[in-house]
Amino acid sequence: MRRGDVLELAVLGLLHEGPMHGYELRKRLGGMLGAFRAFSYGSLYPCLKDLLARGWIVEDGPADAGTPALSGRRSKIVYRLTAEGKEGFQALLAEGGPTAWEDEGFGVRFAFFGRTPADVRLRILEGRRSRLEERRSHLRASLQRTRQRLDSYTLELQRHGLESVEREVRWLSELIATERTEGGQWVARDSSSTQGPAARPATRQPQHPQQPERPE
Amino acid sequence: MRRGDVLELAVLGLLHEGPMHGYELRKRLGGMLGAFRAFSYGSLYPCLKDLLARGWIVEDGPADAGTPALSGRRSKIVYRLTAEGKEGFQALLAEGGPTAWEDEGFGVRFAFFGRTPADVRLRILEGRRSRLEERRSHLRASLQRTRQRLDSYTLELQRHGLESVEREVRWLSELIATERTEGGQWVARDSSSTQGPAARPATRQPQHPQQPERPE
DNA sequence: GTTAGCATGTAAGGAGTTACATGATTTT
């Protein structure tokens, strides 16, 4: 059955912020990346079941300890991360496998960079960048080849795609540079020290001056 | 069984350029959008089987009529689009359902705009744009809400995501403007008249003159 | 003559969605 990497990672990451029940998790999931699709309950609940079975999370007594009026009966099931869960989360993050450079896999991992050791962060950013550089050269080659032979819309699509990829590569390069200079030795220890390097990577000019694009 | 919209559409679209066998189709599929993932044979061949059963494509005698040395025995199975196939293709394009505004669904449809009636093109572009505008306002709201409370990486991710979406909306708006002024009444009639409106939408300076390097 | 690449398939399974079924709580 093996639940999906992305969803599992996201759930574990969110539960670092404190115990939560399924419904709430799903909403937070939707908001996380903005563009991230919101994982239906049909995926979420089975995923929670798996994590429970593995002992990475446990059902909690009402974490609404403050709120009155729900004494004996509880309709919410609140999940809390266990020590094993935290370990598993770190292991998944560090895994770096091919899933970590793909769009979604990268997105979730980046979202939890605040809890990720510096070396792993760098590895993921660089892996993602080379993935995109591959895509870029593929697109460039395709544009060269087909220059004349293709109809205008296909061309426009490829041109726009190429621009997007180039933009993303520049973004990653900036982030990597920042990590290299600032983020050298910081490592997460526990959930209270949620503080990475400075907010924005270096200075960000409106126009990208020259940037020879890092040919490989 | 109902094969997937995207793959089916892509196959039908590609076959408009002339008969092709599976292996070749798969390669073209990979190149189409550049970023488009390359659909494994495990999806492609069953899809072809479905289309065949529906009568939208037929097996052709060796369309390598020119090449010698493959007389009686053929190892390639060449597929050709039927009239029903062309009709079905147009119907799928025009469908406009929610799938048409999603990333992949939009991508394929755009790639075949050269064969799409002007009114359908406009509808798809506008649908896509409002989809992205939704995403944009969602992201903006999220950024407002969480300004302080979130760690720097999550913030940076959302900021970058928002910029991407805004860029995409501008692109679509340019395209829509061009369609409105130039592409008024053009409609595809048959596969020979593969010519939409002018190549690039409106004016777009060649800011990056040529790609000098092209690594790989 | 054997490796490499072309070419066609199938079976099993992974990852997720939709649609459904159910009940509790809050709002109107």
Added chain:
DNA sequence: AAAATCATGTAACTCCTTACATGCTAAC
């Protein structure tokens, strides 16, 4: 007291990938 929304789940289905199985043809 009805309607909305919160909350939890399951079964069936979709779409696609991986891994396998097979044979042809070209190149070295």
